[in-house]
Amino acid sequence: MKILEALLMKDTFLNLMKQRRSIYALGKDVRPTEDEITKLVTEVVKESPSAFNSQTTRIVFAYGDAHDRVWDIVLDELKKVVPEEAFANSKQKIDSQFKAGFGTLLWFTDMSKVKELEDGFPLYADNFYDWSEQHVGNSQFAVWTELAENQIGASVQHYNPLIDNAIKDAFKIPDEWRLRSQMPFGSIEALAGDKDYMADEDRFKVVK
Incomplete structure (x- = not known):
């Protein structure tokens, strides 16, 4: 039995x-x-892989008033571009789905680090920004999963670049940091619905 258990692939x-x-x-x-x-x-972010171990992702933790301020900024900027008749729906969404949470993680890429890598490794210069995006994705996924393990819900939002300048001004963000996404998180007040999947044959191919 122990041998059989050892041969089974783990799925934790x-x-x-x-x-x-x-x-x-x-x-x-x-x-x-x-x-x-x-x-x-x-x-979790420190352990998330990045090309050349470049570590280009930066995180700002917004709690309390700062968390509220993030979503007030989103609303302020949306009000400038959303038709007046549609703004009430936008406000309801922001207030109930994001601002109602416990905190927000703001994800940035340090463009000065990307530039440093481009200059230091010119053969790969065209790839470093793409690789920095991969690091954002890797670290987001890892954090998102770790939060879920601790019964903390989250989602990823992309109100950038609409809010970039206001966020930088409000929280004194370095000019070299480029906002990539916002992750509101908090207690899970209702579970997500069923998840749909594409057909495997449309996504995967095995070659030998």
């Missing part, structure tokens, strides 16, 4: 991946403290 990580969903019904009833969440996310 796969099951954790299945817990990671876009959660839009967020609340503030989160058990870990802000410090515990900050430490956990910091460690």
Whole structure:
């Protein structure tokens, strides 16, 4: 029996991946403290792979008033571009799905680090920005999954570049940091619905 168990492929990580969903019904009833969440996310991002170990991703943790300010900025900027008759729906969405959460992670790419790599490795210069995007994706996925393991819901939003300048001004963000996404998170007040999948034959190909 022990030999058979040893031969079976492990699926613990796969099951954790299945817990990671876009959660839009967020609340503030989160058990870990802000410090515990900050430490956990910091460690996860540090362990997320990046090309050349370039570590181009930067994170700003927004809690409390800062969290509210992020979504107030989103609303302020949306109000400038969304038709007046549609703005009430936008406000309801922001308030109920994002601002209602416990906090927000702001994801940036340090473009000065990307430039440094481009100059230092000219043979690969055209690839470093793409690789920096991969690092954002790798670290987002890892953090998202780790939050889910701790019964914390999250989603990824992309109000950049609409909010870029206002976010930089509000939180004194370095000019070299380029905003890539926003991850509101909090207690899971309602589960996500069923997830649809494309047919495997349309996505995967085995060659030998």
